Amino acid sequence: MNFTLNNGVDIPALGFGVFQTPPEQTVDSVQEALQVGYRLIDTAAAYGNEREVGEAIRHSGIERSEIFIETKLWISDYGYDQALHSFEKSAGKLGVDYIDLLLLHQPLTVDFERTIGAYKALEELLADGKVRAIGVSNFMPDVLHRLIDATDVLPSVNQVEGHPYFSQPEVQQANAEHGILTQTWSPMGGITSYRDDSSRSTFNDPVLGEIAAVHGKSPAQVMLRWHLQEGRSAIPKSVKPDRIAQNFDVFDFELGAEELAAIDALDTGVRSGPDPDSITLENFHRDIPEA
Incomplete structure (x- = not known):
């Protein structure tokens, strides 16, 4: 299952993520995902495992053209020249x-000129054929509109926290x-497991549990199917082979309209990840190594 981006490029609807996957586990987990059938691999300069993602892809036996590689530039490398160099590093x-697909990982709202400069570098990379599509991550509507007003190429993707407890309808709109x-990201609400009251995790939600039981699926599979049917791309992650396979096994059932509405109604409006407006170089600077 693919989606077609606004520049005509096709992207697999379901991807495999490696956020917080240690480098020593990344090669095996990505190879496992590729063998299961994933063809979109999502990483980032700030994850520290781009090299291992590339190694897994090279050793997979699958043609490079069949694998959709997505990565993100970190705020420490924003600015026009810095972003061009960051692409070379990645x-x-x-x-x-x-x-x-190359994304800006976060908006740097306190120094938006650097954000604009970085995005203009992405536009140049797109024009030069070094990337096939460009986009952003964690951009809220007001910041997204500021970016669009100051640049020439519409983002193809906006990657954001999105799960039944925090679906961000205003961002989607x-x-x-x-x-x-x-x-x-966190499409199954794994991030909700870290709340003080872990019983409020999506994985323990009775509504999701009931829907899963009807279809003979897990709550995780139901959540992924919910995303796909509502037109969102989803990037689950795992290092466990059985979970990697289970998360991909979501194309043989369909949720009904009432089930989709019941899942939509679970939204609490409570963000579990960091507020994008809180991202500053003072708090989140990290040096992205050359190699």
């Missing part, structure tokens, strides 16, 4: 000549108005 670690694909 491409070098991945061992590729081009990147399918803003994206849709511009033909921007909403892509979700």
Whole structure:
């Protein structure tokens, strides 16, 4: 199952993420995902495992053209010249000549000129054929509109926290108005497991449990199917082979309209990840190594 981006590029609807996956586990988990059938791999300069993602892809036996590689530039490398160099760092670690989708990882709202400069570098990389699509991550509607007003190429993707307890309908609407694909990180609400009251995790939700039982699926599979049917790309992650396979096994059932509405109604409006407006170089600076 694919989605077509606003520049005509096809992207697999379901991807495999490696956030917080240690480098020593990344090669095996990505190879496992590719063998299961994933063809979209999502990483980031700040994850520290781009090199291992590239190694797994090279050793997979699958043609590079069949694998959609997505990565993100970190705020420490924002600014026009810095972002161009950051692409070279990421491409070098991945061992590729081009990147399918390159995102700005966070908005740097307190120094938005650097954010604009970085995005203009992405536009140049797109024009030069070094990337096939460009986009953003964690951009709220007001910041997204500021970016659009100051640049020439619409983002193709906005990757944001998105799960039944925090679905961000206003972000989805803003994206849709511009033909921007909403892509979700923590799509099954794994981040909700870290709340003080872990019983409020999506994995323990009775509504999701009941729907899962009807279909003979797990709550995780139901959540992923919910995203896909509502037109969102989802990036689940795991290092466990059985979970990697289970998360991909979501194409043989369909949720009904009432079930989709019941899941939509679970939204609490409570963010579990960091507020994008809180991201500053003072608090979140990290040096992205050359190699």
